[in-house]
Amino acid sequence: MNAPATTTDLPVVVIGAGPAGLAAAAHLEDRGLDFLVLETGPHAGAATRDWAHVRLFSTWGEVVDPAAEKLLAPTGWTKPDAASYPTGGDWAELYLQPLADALGDRVRFGARVTGVSRTGRDRIVDADRDTQPFVLHVEHADGREERLFARAVIDASGTWSTPSPAGGSGLPALGEKAAADRITYRVPDLKDPAVRARYAGKRTAVIGSGASAFTALAYLADLAKSDDGTGTKALWVLRRGISGSTFGGGEADQLPARGALGLAAKAAVDAGYADAVTGFRTEAIERDGDGSLVLVGEDGRRLDVVDEVIVLTGFRPDLTFVNELRLGLDERLQAPVELAPLIDPNQHSCGTVYPHGVNELSHPEKDVYLVGMKSYGRAPTFLAMTGYEQVRSIAAHLAGDQEAAERVELTLPETGVCGGAGLFDQPETTEQGGGGGCCAAPAPLTIGAPATSGGC
Numbered sequence: 001m002n003a004p005a006t007t008t009d010l011p012v013v014v015i016g017a018g019p020a021g022l023a024a025a026a027h028l029e030d031r032g033l034d035f036l037v038l039e040t041g042p043h044a045g046a047a048t049r050d051w052a053h054v055r056l057f058s059t060w061g062e063v064v065d066p067a068a069e070k071l072l073a074p075t076g077w078t079k080p081d082a083a084s085y086p087t088g089g090d091w092a093e094l095y096l097q098p099l100a101d102a103l104g105d106r107v108r109f110g111a112r113v114t115g116v117s118r119t120g121r122d123r124i125v126d127a128d129r130d131t132q133p134f135v136l137h138v139e140h141a142d143g144r145e146e147r148l149f150a151r152a153v154i155d156a157s158g159t160w161s162t163p164s165p166a167g168g169s170g171l172p173a174l175g176e177k178a179a180a181d182r183i184t185y186r187v188p189d190l191k192d193p194a195v196r197a198r199y200a201g202k203r204t205a206v207i208g209s210g211a212s213a214f215t216a217l218a219y220l221a222d223l224a225k226s227d228d229g230t231g232t233k234a235l236w237v238l239r240r241g242i243s244g245s246t247f248g249g250g251e252a253d254q255l256p257a258r259g260a261l262g263l264a265a266k267a268a269v270d271a272g273y274a275d276a277v278t279g280f281r282t283e284a285i286e287r288d289g290d291g292s293l294v295l296v297g298e299d300g301r302r303l304d305v306v307d308e309v310i311v312l313t314g315f316r317p318d319l320t321f322v323n324e325l326r327l328g329l330d331e332r333l334q335a336p337v338e339l340a341p342l343i344d345p346n347q348h349s350c351g352t353v354y355p356h357g358v359n360e361l362s363h364p365e366k367d368v369y370l371v372g373m374k375s376y377g378r379a380p381t382f383l384a385m386t387g388y389e390q391v392r393s394i395a396a397h398l399a400g401d402q403e404a405a406e407r408v409e410l411t412l413p414e415t416g417v418c419g420g421a422g423l424f425d426q427p428e429t430t431e432q433g434g435g436g437g438c439c440a441a442p443a444p445l446t447i448g449a450p451a452t453s454g455g456c
Helices: 019-030 045-052 068-075 088-106 193-201 211-225 254-271 370-377 384-398 403-408 430-434
Strands: 010-017 033-037 107-109 113-118 136-138 145-152 150-154 203-207 233-237 272-275 283-285 295-296 306-309 368-370
Touching: 010 019, 010 113, 010 145, 019 033, 019 068, 019 088, 019 370, 019 384, 033 088, 033 113, 033 145, 033 193, 033 403, 045 088, 068 088, 088 107, 136 150, 150 384, 203 272, 211 233, 211 254, 233 254, 295 306, 295 384, 295 403, 370 384
Parallel strands: 010 033, 010 150, 033 107, 150 368, 203 233, 203 306, 233 272
Antiparallel strands: 113 136, 136 145, 283 295
16 A cells, blocks of 8 residues: 555554453544554454453443443443443453444454554654654454554553563563463463363462452462362462552452452462462572472572462563654653653552543654553553543544543542552551551542533
């Protein structure tokens, strides 16, 4: 395809047909803007389907985008019970796929974006840069390559494909790659007979301290209680010490199911199904004589042998295919520079993240946006409703409605936790977030122009 002379009639290209990407498409449709969604996988929510067995801690009422619901209504779609909790599989099958179907052939599957740039301009060239359309290189499932052009790019490709390693320094631990046959970076589906057999009666290290680690610990404890799981034991490896916030917000969490995950992990430890090792940052993973693994810490500690390792240390964005664009990213989080201070776990002592929109998500490269999980870089506090508000604001901006774009109103539920993830391995003190009312109930917050009419 030859490069167009102007960008006026080009579509907005959305990368990724997950929750944020399809919500972006719904908002663009609602605004009457042309768009195209490119998805690597064969179905909507391809990454979500990889954790189909895991139940969300948000209810259906919190994971359905309003513009998407409006688009689905004429199709006869019935919204699930707003108070119930979907699994990843439910979310994909009952919401994301019907939404993609409603959007029709403007959602293309088996289309992997391998590069994004400005037409005729690498990242060095200044001349007439903002007037040139974006060019995207796309590889299709059948091996065909294609060049597409866009007036704007919304990257909602997420972070699922790039999990963080076990190594405490952000690099893979020595021996981590060699031990790949005994390591997984996902919460295992213990209802799958083959997966269940892999962990039943075994000793498994779980590295991580977030909701995914809580889930894995609870699953392994349930396996240990079952007839076929006798002898199952978890070793919970934490980089920090144990404190009042280690197990999350518990009953103080305004998302009750999220609080329950931490309580389930605590129950697993209290009942002896999991042993906790604190202040341990993995430096190496060694093979024992029988093929089992030994975790070695940066301080020289060697843990007892384990049969399996589950690494749940978060995710990081894949920036390789947007490397020719001029992105303004925080040097720590790899999130947009204006957003990073709002979500930085080194600074924030509460789970609340301020709502934000197009202003916080803009880059030196005009009309390119990272949204959804990818916008948070390495920060762990993302919620689906945050992504929906992001894309609503961006769509309004692209439609020329700046007042609506800057009218960002969203109340996020508290975690009930004080103490940022960046506190390393020290237990929290009052000065580090244990007091001062930091976990008071959030109030609605407006960024930019005050709301004068309508809702978000």
